[in-house]
Amino acid sequence: MNKKPSILIVGAGAIGSFYGAILKKAGCSVSAVLRSDYNAVRAQGIRITSPLGDLSYEPDHVYRDGDLPEETPDFLILCVKVLPGVDRVALVAPWMGEKTRLVLIENGLDIEKELADAYPQNPLISCLAFIAASRTESGVVEHKAYGKLVMGRYPEGIDEGCRALSQLFIEGGIKSDLTERVVSERWRKCLWNTPFNPLSVVANGADTLTMLDTTGGEELVRAMMREVIEVAAAEGYPMDEALIDQNIDNTRKMPAYKNSMALDYLNDRPIEREAVLGNVVALAKRHSVAVPHLNTVLVTLKMRAALEGRE
Amino acid sequence: MNKKPSILIVGAGAIGSFYGAILKKAGCSVSAVLRSDYNAVRAQGIRITSPLGDLSYEPDHVYRDGDLPEETPDFLILCVKVLPGVDRVALVAPWMGEKTRLVLIENGLDIEKELADAYPQNPLISCLAFIAASRTESGVVEHKAYGKLVMGRYPEGIDEGCRALSQLFIEGGIKSDLTERVVSERWRKCLWNTPFNPLSVVANGADTLTMLDTTGGEELVRAMMREVIEVAAAEGYPMDEALIDQNIDNTRKMPAYKNSMALDYLNDRPIEREAVLGNVVALAKRHSVAVPHLNTVLVTLKMRAALEGRE
Known part of the structure; x- marks a missing residue:
């Protein structure tokens, strides 16, 4: 990929906002789909304090959950919490292009299958985040420490997309490891x-x-x-x-x-x-x-x- | 026993107050050792509402935890909660006469041994209470339902003391069963x-x-x-x-x-x-x-x- 890929963060809480900032630093276009923080982010962007410096940024597009996309992203990074009331398959549906790679930065076990089954044509990248960060108010995030990612293709392997994404995170200033066996x-x-x-x-x-x-x-x-x-x-x-x-x-x-x-x-x-x-x-x-x-x-x-x- | 035996209730909360009332009805002299409710009971006796009628009574003596006894009772009925901070052996010590039978109306398992070991010469009667009652304020108890006792000598058997005590509870108006195997x-x-x-x-x-x-x-x-x-x-x-x-x-x-x-x-x-x-x-x-x-x-x-x- 010569041109830097386009990123869409779905669920820009502490985790999504932080990793979006890193990719923004790496030169990507980074947009965000928001729900409760939509107005705040629309007005003032995403504010992030961090030991890495001020990571605040304006997303290229700020969407509200339910908007129709202007374009589909190269990487859709899903960072919502994995909760029974949250239908992740439906949440990403409007934004999944034919070539969109779906990236999960989420906690837990056996959380990929549902999405892999729903989007069998889209490569799925599963990530583990080792980070201490919290959202202190709408659109405001405090990154306290760490930030390393470990990622791989689900259910296993490493592909071009993994390599490219991991490299972007490294360019943005954090550690990122690839693994053949992400599960x-x-x-x-x-x-x-x-x-x-x-x-x-x-x-x-x-x-x-x-x-x-x-x-x-x-x-x-x-x-x-x-x-x-x-x-x-x-x-x-x-x-x-x-x-x-x-x-x-x-x-x-x-x-x-x-x-x-x-x-x-x-x-x-x-x-x-x-x-x-x-x-x-x-x-x-x-x-x-x-x-x-x-x-x-x-x-x-x-x-x-x-x-x-x-x- | 021709003369009705003397009873001392140690820990006159809901359970102790209620069973004291039953023995009072059966004609026993019933005294109580109290801590937090001492002043209230001294002033107004023990008030008990119950489906069995008004069970309120004046204890024959009202002692404060730490008082020295005027006499030791025939039956010392211990009704305090079994809690790590409550030294039951020390609590009954001043009131244990040579012939005092120690009676436990308390919840739980393996709660007798400590007392049996401390007072090997005094017969120990272990009781299970099937009752719904609560202390609503100092010296005031609401008996809601039930009240049956099941009792036996610890660790096993039924002796004269068990029989006499059980009979008194029955005379006082509640059910009481004897068991050879109380544990x-x-x-x-x-x-x-x-x-x-x-x-x-x-x-x-x-x-x-x-x-x-x-x-x-x-x-x-x-x-x-x-x-x-x-x-x-x-x-x-x-x-x-x-x-x-x-x-x-x-x-x-x-x-x-x-x-x-x-x-x-x-x-x-x-x-x-x-x-x-x-x-x-x-x-x-x-x-x-x-x-x-x-x-x-x-x-x-x-x-x-x-x-x-x-x-």
């Missing part, structure tokens, strides 16, 4: 997220060290990690059990912190329960793998949602 | 309480039907019940698995309700976590019985307590 990388990330995130919510927003230092807490986290490893293995993504020690050790080395799901919970935002935990338990059932610890946490969260009339 | 009865009661009570707290105060009707909820409750049955069997108290169906069916036949631990939680009162759940998990460990569902709920509750600086 495997998702499992590695979820080895941490699937136990810690939902557990922090059931524990009313507990931080990492509170969870580990509670009597029986570290053992519970380890038991949940072992269950994740068993499900991953049944899915064809074996992981070394030594990763459990590594994850625990690394978590203990960091200061106590509240993970993103704990923060969502404490701020009354919806949590990505199914993407991070429910899908793992569903896969476990399909493979007849017993996951009593994961299931107890999942059902407890469902009971809470039922109590609040949310399901 | 076995505790397990049967905990088959319901151990899953439902703590689960309702983790689920933020969910009622019975919300818990059962959540997707996966009934299965989770059943899994926890199976674990309770396994621990009970290892302890020498086998239960029929058919009790699980019975418990679920009976719960479904009742209107949705919030159990006592859910209400304690919602009203910011301490919960009897260890008595109802922690002790079961501890026994499971001792017998190497795997209880992943029970343990997940237990550790989650501990994480919450740690988060709130309560342990």
Whole structure:
């Protein structure tokens, strides 16, 4: 590609806004489809403070969810949360051109299939983001630290599109790694997220060290990690059990912190329960793998949602 | 015993006040040791509304926790909650005479041993109360329904003291059954309480039907019940698995309700976590019985307590 490709960010929250800024810095045209932040971004663009400097930018086009596209993008980057009420297939439908590559920068496991099935002709690039960023108000994002991406073609492999996109992110100033087995990388990330995130919510927003230092807490986290490893293995993504020690050790080395799901919970935002935990338990059932610890946490969260009339 | 025996209630909350009233009706002298409700009860006695009529009474003596006894009672009935911060052995110490029979009307499993070990010469009577009652303000109790007791000598058997006490409760107007195996009865009661009570707290105060009707909820409750049955069997108290169906069916036949631990939680009162759940998990460990569902709920509750600086 000689001309820099066109990018459309669907769901420009903290993550989408940040990665859009990086691609803008790399020289791409970057547009955004917004819902609640439409007016703010239309008026003042996207404001981003970052250790990388001021990353604020004006998107080339600002669309409102429901607008008809002026053109379809080379890369459609989907950054909405994976929630039961959000129909991602419908959300991207108006913007999917024949050659549009669909890029997911989203959390969770088994979140690609639905989109791959709906758009079998469009290459799907799955990305993992290692980043600390938050939206502080409409159109305003605080990038705190990190930002590295790991990406690959779904379900596996690396193609020209992956290479081009990864290179653009690097040109924009962040780290980006390619992987032949992106699903495997998702499992590695979820080895941490699937136990810690939902557990922090059931524990009313507990931080990492509170969870580990509670009597029986570290053992519970380890038991949940072992269950994740068993499900991953049944899915064809074996992981070394030594990763459990590594994850625990690394978590203990960091200061106590509240993970993103704990923060969502404490701020009354919806949590990505199914993407991070429910899908793992569903896969476990399909493979007849017993996951009593994961299931107890999942059902407890469902009971809470039922109590609040949310399901 | 020709003369009616003397009774001392230690911990005259809803349960202690109610059963004191019944024994008062049966003609016993009934005194009470109080802490926070001392002044109110001293001034106006104990007020109890009940479907059985007005059960209000003046205790023969009203003591404050820490007073020295004028005499030791024939039956010391201990009704305080079983909580880590409450030293029950010390609490009853000043009132234990050589011939005093110690009576527990308290919830939970494995709650007798500590007292039996401390007072090996005093017969210990363990009671289960099937009652709906609550303390609405200092010295004021609302008895809503039920009231039946099941009692026996701890660790097993029925002696003269049990018979006499049970007969007094019957004379006072409630049902009272004797059992040769009171610990076995505790397990049967905990088959319901151990899953439902703590689960309702983790689920933020969910009622019975919300818990059962959540997707996966009934299965989770059943899994926890199976674990309770396994621990009970290892302890020498086998239960029929058919009790699980019975418990679920009976719960479904009742209107949705919030159990006592859910209400304690919602009203910011301490919960009897260890008595109802922690002790079961501890026994499971001792017998190497795997209880992943029970343990997940237990550790989650501990994480919450740690988060709130309560342990």
